[in-house]
Amino acid sequence: MDSEIISDSLKVVAQEATSKSSDTSWLMHHILDGRELEFPPFGVIHLPELHLFGLDISITKHVIFMWIAVALLVVIFKLVSNGYKKSIIPKGLTNLVEVLVVFVRDEIARPTIGKGFEKFLPYLLTVFFFILTCNFLGLLPYGATATSNIAVTATLAVISFLFIQVGGMMQNGVFGYFKGLLPHGLPAWLLPIMLVVELLGLFTKPFALAIRLFANMTAGHIVILALLGLIFILQTYVVVPVSVAFALFIYLLEILVSLIQAYIFTMLSSLFIGMAVHQEH
Amino acid sequence: MESIYLNTLAFSAGGQGSLLDVNPGLIFWTVITFIFLFLILKKMAWKPILTSLDEREKLIRESLEKAEKAREDAEKLIQENQANFAKAEIESQKIIDQGREYAEKLKAQLLEDSKLEAKKMIDSATEEIERKNKEAFNNLRESVASIAIDAAEKIIRESLDKEKQKTLVNKYLEDLSKN
Numbered sequence: 001m002d003s004e005i006i007s008d009s010l011k012v013v014a015q016e017a018t019s020k021s022s023d024t025s026w027l028m029h030h031i032l033d034g035r036e037l038e039f040p041p042f043g044v045i046h047l048p049e050l051h052l053f054g055l056d057i058s059i060t061k062h063v064i065f066m067w068i069a070v071a072l073l074v075v076i077f078k079l080v081s082n083g084y085k086k087s088i089i090p091k092g093l094t095n096l097v098e099v100l101v102v103f104v105r106d107e108i109a110r111p112t113i114g115k116g117f118e119k120f121l122p123y124l125l126t127v128f129f130f131i132l133t134c135n136f137l138g139l140l141p142y143g144a145t146a147t148s149n150i151a152v153t154a155t156l157a158v159i160s161f162l163f164i165q166v167g168g169m170m171q172n173g174v175f176g177y178f179k180g181l182l183p184h185g186l187p188a189w190l191l192p193i194m195l196v197v198e199l200l201g202l203f204t205k206p207f208a209l210a211i212r213l214f215a216n217m218t219a220g221h222i223v224i225l226a227l228l229g230l231i232f233i234l235q236t237y238v239v240v241p242v243s244v245a246f247a248l249f250i251y252l253l254e255i256l257v258s259l260i261q262a263y264i265f266t267m268l269s270s271l272f273i274g275m276a277v278h279q280e281h
Numbered sequence: 282m283e284s285i286y287l288n289t290l291a292f293s294a295g296g297q298g299s300l301l302d303v304n305p306g307l308i309f310w311t312v313i314t315f316i317f318l319f320l321i322l323k324k325m326a327w328k329p330i331l332t333s334l335d336e337r338e339k340l341i342r343e344s345l346e347k348a349e350k351a352r353e354d355a356e357k358l359i360q361e362n363q364a365n366f367a368k369a370e371i372e373s374q375k376i377i378d379q380g381r382e383y384a385e386k387l388k389a390q391l392l393e394d395s396k397l398e399a400k401k402m403i404d405s406a407t408e409e410i411e412r413k414n415k416e417a418f419n420n421l422r423e424s425v426a427s428i429a430i431d432a433a434e435k436i437i438r439e440s441l442d443k444e445k446q447k448t449l450v451n452k453y454l455e456d457l458s459k460n
Binding site for chain 1: 299300301302303304305307308309310311312314315321322325326328331334336337340
């Protein structure tokens with residue numbers, strides 16, 4: 001009885017909170033995935049619902065933005081690779097992209113993986129440019145950040161995880177890889193504990209990758225929206241200069257964070273691949 | 282009851298899901314999208330871009346090596362040229378010196394030769410003169426003798442007296458000695 005009363009009163013409180021100015025649904029609405037693309041004040045595009053074998057695979061806002069990122073990347077890299085066909089001297093867009101490609105190759109893949117890094121370079125480059133483009137798309141007006149969705153980042157992390165494991169197994173053999181996970185000269189009685197620890201370690205890596213990217217891309221947007229929301233919650237123009245100034249600052253910071261998070265995801269994936277491939281370290 | 286608690290605590294708005302909601306459809310689309318992107322970019326971008334980057338790096342490395350080699354060659358050539366030049370200078374100096382020496386020698390020899398020649402000429406001239414003198418003297422002697430004989434003949438032919446003969450001979454002799 002008591003618990004029902006408490007739950008009822010909580011419900012009321014929650015509903016009251018929802019209806020009043022402390023309602024933050026608008027904030028979450030901007031960050032969460034949705035079934036429609038909104039272009040206020042022009043209108044709303046409703047996205048189709050799809051079902052496959054009982055699985056809801058409706059096209060959502062974040063799917064659309066991933067596709068936009070893919071389209072952008074395909075166009076950009078088509079231009080870039082055509083640029084290379086024309087002459088070996090890069091210019092314009094080719095030059096810009098080349099800086100990033102060379103950065104991923106020479107600053108991320110080569111030092112962390114070492115010998116045989118060429119095999120993993122296509123994956124690292126793809127993941128870097130995909131995350132970077134998704135991050136930047138979230139900063140555009142009407143944009144949404146696919147990388148601020150845990151489902152997306154977790155999927156990317158799982159793909160990284162697969163690359164790490166497969167890379168390690170290809171290099172050391174399936175048995176050799178698992179044997180290499182355990183440190184040398186381990187007392188026999190520690191083996192079961194270490195096995196658990198190392199296996200946990202394997203899975204924390206992609207978990208950290210997923211959470212880090214998701215949290216970073218979400219936090220910036222929440223802060224910007226919260227700062228701007230302050231104007232509407234306090235319903236005064238006094239906070240406008242402060243809110244806009246801080247929001248602009250965070251926005252600029254977001255540009256930096258977009259680059260850094262793309263770099264970190266790629267860097268850590270590369271590092272983990274390197275650790276799996278060269279287990280002696 | 283717990284679910285309501287969680288809902289109200291984690292997410293006051295409710296009804297929209299939370300940040301940590303995982304949509305399986307989105308996972309599906311992320312996988313599909315990423316795999317497509319990976320395959321397309323791998324074929325279209327990474328292969329040509331990485332190959333041409335490698336090629337260009339190779340080209341630059343080779344060009345640098347070539348330039349370095351060319352520079353070394355040029356340096357060597359310059360050094361060789363300098364050495365050759367120095368050698369040529371020494372050689373030319375030697376040739377000039379030799380020429381000078383030769384000229385000097387030639388001059389000295391010529392001088393000596395001409396001196397010798399002159400001396401020889403003088404000697405031969407003196408000899409000639411002496412010879413001529415001797416010849417002349419001999420001729421004279423011969424002619425004197427023949428004259429004397431002629432005179433004697435004349436005297437005998439004219440058969441002069443002893444006294445006359447004597448004075449005549451004396452006169453002749455005097456004439457001779459005067460000559």
